Amino acid sequence: MRDVTEVKCLGGHRLELRFDNDERREIDIGEFVSFDGVFELLRDPTYFRRVAVNADLGTIVWPNGADLCPDVLYAKSTPVKGNGSRSGS
Numbered sequence: 524m525r526d527v528t529e530v531k532c533l534g535g536h537r538l539e540l541r542f543d544n545d546e547r548r549e550i551d552i553g554e555f556v557s558f559d560g561v562f563e564l565l566r567d568p569t570y571f572r573r574v575a576v577n578a579d580l581g582t583i584v585w586p587n588g589a590d591l592c593p594d595v596l597y598a599k600s601t602p603v604k605g606n607g608s609r610s611g612s
Contacts, residue, residue, distance in 0.1 A: 525597045526581030532572045536565070539603060540583070540596060548600035552591070555599055561589045 529541035536553035558566040564587055565571045577584045582593040 524581075524594055526578075527576055527583055527593050527596060528578075530574055530576050530583050532574065535568070536571060538574065538583070540600060542593075542597060543581075547603040548597065549603050550596060550600035555595075556591070561587060565589065 525542040525544060525546075527540050528543050531539040533539055533549065535551070536556075537549060537551045539547055539549050541547050552565070552571075556562050556565070565585065570585070573586055574583050575585075576582070577590070580590060582590050582596065584590040
């Protein structure tokens with residue numbers, strides 16, 4: 524299991540996430556989250572940008588308590604080019 528350590532909003536419902544292995548990955552939350560129930564407020568771009576990392580949970584959260592499983596975030600995201608993580612060096 525990978526923990527999210529940093530989050531950056533990229534516009535729309537896209538986020539850049541940094542995981543505990545120092546890997547940066549990009550994800551479009553709108554591609555797999557239906558914006559209803561606890562996620563309904565995330566439709567609003569201003570509210571969506573209030574995303575933060577909860578270090579205790581190891582994932583991203585919003586003020587209303589919405590969060591997403593870090594394993595799902597990792598699996599559905601794609602690596603950022605020029606990642607900066609060093610493997611095999």
